């Protein structure tokens with residue numbers, strides 16, 4: 001036996017096959033959740049992908065989970081699930097299908113654009129899990145708007161080479177103008193345990209994507225329908241150039257190598273955002289103080305080759321130079337209105353509000369934080385606020401304790417905002433960015449980036465203030481109502497007594513029952529005109545309710 | 556029904572209506588209704604030197620229907636007024652207990668949560684009694700004038716005939732009994748009287764003893780008692796006897812601050828119910844005894860008790876008595892030389908004496924020596 005270490009390389013698909021937990025496939029419970037999530041999020045990206053399409057097509061995602069017989073020896077004890085997700089998004093051209101679904105680190109989202117996907121791993125991690133638990137691959141059916149045929153592929157990943165294996169081809173003419181993608185996988189799963197989490201995921205996804213109809217069929221054949229709550233669809237995110245503040249040496253190298261620009265100055269203006277004629281000029285002037293050889297008209301290729309050793313100096317300078325801040329118009333937040341609509345339809349609160357913080361950036365990445373808050377109504381009171389976290393329109397369900405929003409929420413003294421726990425309070429935090437500062441590849445929590453943290457805190461406090469205002473005005477209303485009650489309950493007695501007094505002694509006859517009606521109505525009018533409710537409800541209605549006096553006639 | 560009764564009813568009904576009917580107009584006009592009620596507080600009680608009794612000051616309070624804290628009392632006041640009014644026009648004589656029961660009923664309403672709730676117009680008689688007092692001050696009518704009956708406690712005997720309702724009563728022909736002073740002394744008509752003064756004794760027992768010994772016959776007086784704290788009817792009648800018949804009124808009480816207070820109620824009225832004094836107080840009433848100087852003597856005055864008797868009869872004053880005496884010492888109507896001397900002596904000796912102690916010395920002593928001698932000698936305190 002030799003004691004010598006043995007060395008070998010490992011390719012990326014083998015890595016994810018071996019280390020399933022890294023991508024969120026730690027066990028059969030997490031795996032079913034994670035699979036559904038990866039597929040649904042790809043579908044949502046596909047739906048957000050084209051602007052024209054969404055104007056005519058009502059976005060729709062169908063998710064079906066079925067139990068299937070576990071086959072093969074030794075698998076009798078295990079449960080297998082078939083997960084099928086279908087969307088009517090942009091579709092995948094058949095040429096890229098194999099790589100998109102069966103080559104790890106292949107993605108259309110390696111661009112600066114707000115998207116749910118970002119690593120080029122998601123669906124492949126699910127395929128690797130399917131291969132290793134049920135020895136099956138992935139079935140994909142897709143068509144784009146321009147294609148006349150629908151294409152189908154059965155795919156697997158060659159884990160040794162990280163290359164797609166195509167097991168079956170198919171294509172047929174489109175009978176309708178269908179476009180979209182349907183994907184199915186068979187995986188080992190623990191549905192019973194995952195069920196509640198998956199349902200919660202569905203509900204929250206529906207909340208943050210209210211413009212999409214989502215239907216979900218469980219293995220028990222229950223059908224959950226989350227209808228489209230609005231047809232106002234936020235504009236889809238656009239691709240952006242990098243901001244100089246967010247650059248690193250490696251990226252700069254690649255950009256210099258790939259650019260179509262003729263001069264260094266043109267390169268700065270064309271390939272970066274927030275760099276204009278003036279700032280490029282000033283920047284190069286500043287740069288010359290350190291790197292004399294660089295001129296405005298130096299070709300980018302020359303910069304790449306000649307000044308290789310100085311690239312880090314250029315990057316440092318880019319990071320510190322005062323460019324305009326990153327542009328946020330590439331981002332697609334949900335919008336205050338949609339957040340309120342969503343919260344209201346999900347939780348049926350008595351009050352809901354939302355706020356969008358002004359766009360900012362961290363490390364060159366623009367981001368926008370938007371927050372929502374809902375209070376009272378049908379919300380179940382709990383010991384702490386129910387925190388709904390979202391990033392680029394995907395719900396984050398795990399690792400709540402790790403998340404920056406949770407930390408902020410716990411730091412706030414909610415009593416200052418007239419909230420006493422247990423309280424019916426829901427807080428929604430949504431961060432959109434071309435790069436979400438996740439803590440891990442599993443995309444479950446956001447890290448404590450100071451800029452992001454500050455925006456979340458300010459937003460939460462602002463909503464807290466609005467909530468306090470609401471609660472105070474409600475208290476004032478309660479106060480008025482209490483006063484109305486304290487006075488009104490005596491009105492019939494007063495009316496009766498006054499009628500007795502109004503009878504002349506010489507023609508005395510005790511009043512008949514009901515004779516006080518007129519005086520009573522006068523009193524009701526009087527009280528309601530002097531003790532007014534701050535809002536819509538009329539005092540008179542309240543008094544009539546208290547006394548059981550109907551508007552038209554007999555009380 | 557006799558005319559005095561009918562006339563009283565007419566007057567009271569009118570006064571109540573006049574005070575309360577304007578509310579209807581206000582309600583019609585949409586103005587928040589309010590009741591203006593003279594304040595029945597100590598701070599709003601003044602001693603009128605000229606008149607010689609307590610009078611209510613000018614301070615009033617407003618009771619607003621639209622004030623959540625006052626709405627209930629507002630309702631109760633109007634309710635009480637309506638009950639009294641109805642009793643007046645229906646020729647009834649309710650007692651304050653009757654008023655309480657007649658007005659006490661349950662009102663039902665819906666609370667803000669939509670639950671049916673119940674509440675009584677009033678719960679305890681204290682509440683209805685208090686609004687009755689409000690109505691008395693508002694209308695300037697005493698309950699007797701509204702023909703409301705109270706418990707009768709006062710008694711009277713003497714050589715006198717009165718008309719009460721349809722009957723003539725001879726107050727000298729009641730055997731060992733006595734005339735129970737009726738709740739509505741204003742309806743009594745004095746027919747003829749053969750008496751030279753009125754003697755009011757605090758205690759019923761002493762009243763009976765003096766009655767049996769024939770004191771009133773021998774000394775030509777009207778003998779009365781309020782049996783402790785005098786009720787209103789007794790006080791009103793004493794006042795009428797003094798005012799209308801010109802008979803001097805002498806009061807005999809225990810020799811202690813409590814007894815002084817009873818005298819004070821007869822003379823100037825009650826501090827918390829000063830509105831009654833105008834009709835109930837007898838400012839010319841005289842405190843005959845038992846005084847401190849009767850017990851201990853004074854410059855030029857021999858005590859009625861020997862040192863031995865004092866040792867036997869005197870009771871040591873309690874702290875509460877001392878405190879009360881100090882209060883009385885401050886009151887304007889006790890600012891006479893004789894009263895101040897009286898109170899000083901008490902504070903110095905810390906001694907109390909009951910009238911019964913004088914009876915213990917012999918009823919005859921009380922009837923034939925003490926009282927006549929003091930009246931003849933002018934040994935009283937104004």
Ligand SMILES: Nc1ncnc2c1ncn2[C@@H]1O[C@H](COP(=O)(O)OP(=O)(O)OP(=O)(O)O)[C@@H](O)[C@H]1O
Nearest residue numbers: 042046100107108109117118119120121122123181
């Ligand atoms: N339903 C779909 N419709 C259209 N394109 C899809 C769909 N699913 C996957 N794709 C394409 O396949 C690519 C790879 O998807 P995958 O989930 O592996 O990575 P990703 O979404 O880019 O990044 P991430 O690892 O963060 O999920 C996507 O970038 C997209 O181009």
Ligand SMILES: [Mg+2]
Nearest residue numbers: 042117122123
């Ligand atoms: Mg993905």
